[in-house]
Amino acid sequence: MRRILENEAPDALEKRERERREGLPELANANEGEVVLRFAPNPNGPLTLGHSRGVIINSEYANMYSGKTILRFDDTDTKIKRPDERAYGWILDDFIWLTGKEPDLVIEASSRMDVYLEYSNQFISEGHMYVCNCTADEFREYRIAKLECSCRSNSIEDNLSKWRQMNDNIQGYNEGEAVVRVKTGMNHKNPALRDWPALRIQTTPHPKVGDKYRVWPLLDFQSAVEDYEQRVTHIIRGKDLMDSTRKQQILYDKVGWKYPETLYWGRVKIHEFGGFSTSQMKSDINEGNYTGWNDPRLPTLPAMRRRGYDAGAIRKFWIDLGLTQKDISVPLSTLNSLNSKAVDADAPRLSFVRNPCSINLDISKIELTKVTLPIHPEHPDKGVREWPLEEGSIKVNIASDDFNSHEARRLKDFADIEINHEKTGDGWFGEVIRTERLGNTPIIHWLPSNMAQPAVLLLEEEGILVTAEGLLEINDYPNGTIIQLERMGFAILEGFEDNGARRLVRLHA
């Protein structure tokens, strides 16, 4: 047998590659330099961590094949998911942040209305679509019963006349009185595909183009036309849009277009965040449950950027998760672990004492004139921090949590101390036991008063946004610097409070 194979089909004897696949799987029918992808959000709010999957997977594939990525704003709903004019800029900004470059093309569907209406006119005149005057409820009955409504048999002339009436700003149909449907067949075995609606009337003005248009395409039609117009080769979308693919495929077949390759992913939830509903967040913000789109508790990209998440870590996160159609729920710790790896090496160490307790420490028995601490313990080349010590006695601040446990403590990089917990008129007092590191006295972080500035740290505790007051080690790092607070975790320097206190936002442990 083996000999036969050796002669006839030597390939069959070759061991298959069994190495772990790295990165994204290959795309079907993808030619180097010819791949065109698109990311198509609704600008009804800023991008969320969930959207970033679309940005990253699409741009990563574009990178793999030297292709193009289009950023397309699907803003054709003026009423239910109304566009927020500010979101266009936010989204473009976050797109660039995540991919490191501008999209190859930016399209706003609302600025392409003439194209969609022209195609609609054409498809009606070719008999592929018809105007339907049934109400949504009536048509639902027809759909369930697999029955054709009377509108379906109207002549093309009638349909074109009704189409003109839909678009008539003065005497036209009102919202809900007419839609354009694609003639797919009312006995299609999949009910979702039966004569699906392509355009409807909206009289709510659009934030970008006002009341210039009356008939607006629905997603399935707008997207179908635009993907064709832009010669998109590969669509990557949620599996909730599988029937969209099938609807659009029928239209493409009717008009002789070739449908792009399509891939799907499942729904993602993050344990700590739950889902990523922009509409839900918007109403929560309006009700005052959050301070705004960049509230650090929210999974929006503006909020995550504000906290100091790294774009590269988010990229790796999504690429590692890959493109499966499974619905998954991922703990935030997976992303945070990647993020720590991304930011740790550049994060200078600083001391932040929350709810500080001040102690008069007698240091008259020691000869040190300063305490020296590394800026980063793994990178001695980054230099050291030096805290000068005054002679005789100094005021040191420790977290009240540390003060309350009455054991001996070691001030990190300095000395073991003993605190007298009986308060005197002049406050608390303590003294140095030794400066050498002997045994394993629990280490706490601390701050001498001459190195401390008032600060607040914004962080989430049990769902509540807490502004923790404390003292931050004096430093001259600029705003935007990601630091690591000793024994607490990563945070970012954001700015100053009105009272002059330095403001920090917690990133994660």
Place this chain on the structure above:
RNA sequence: GCUGGUAUGGUGUAGUUAGGCCCAUCAUGAAGCCCUCUCGAGGCUUCGACCCGGGUUCAAAUCCCGGUACUAGCACCA
């Protein structure tokens, strides 16, 4: 109800198209140890999975049949 989709350790994921190198990969997590003057980082060790039941085969995570579970669409939202 109709039409689809998905099932690999606690959580994700590779492997499934072309059955054997898979007593199953990598990451994350948990536990323990080492290192470290941070509850950080790093190192080492350990834990833990092929939805179920049949069948085909010398050989099945992979093929066939039958179940089960979960999930999506059936919007004049995207």
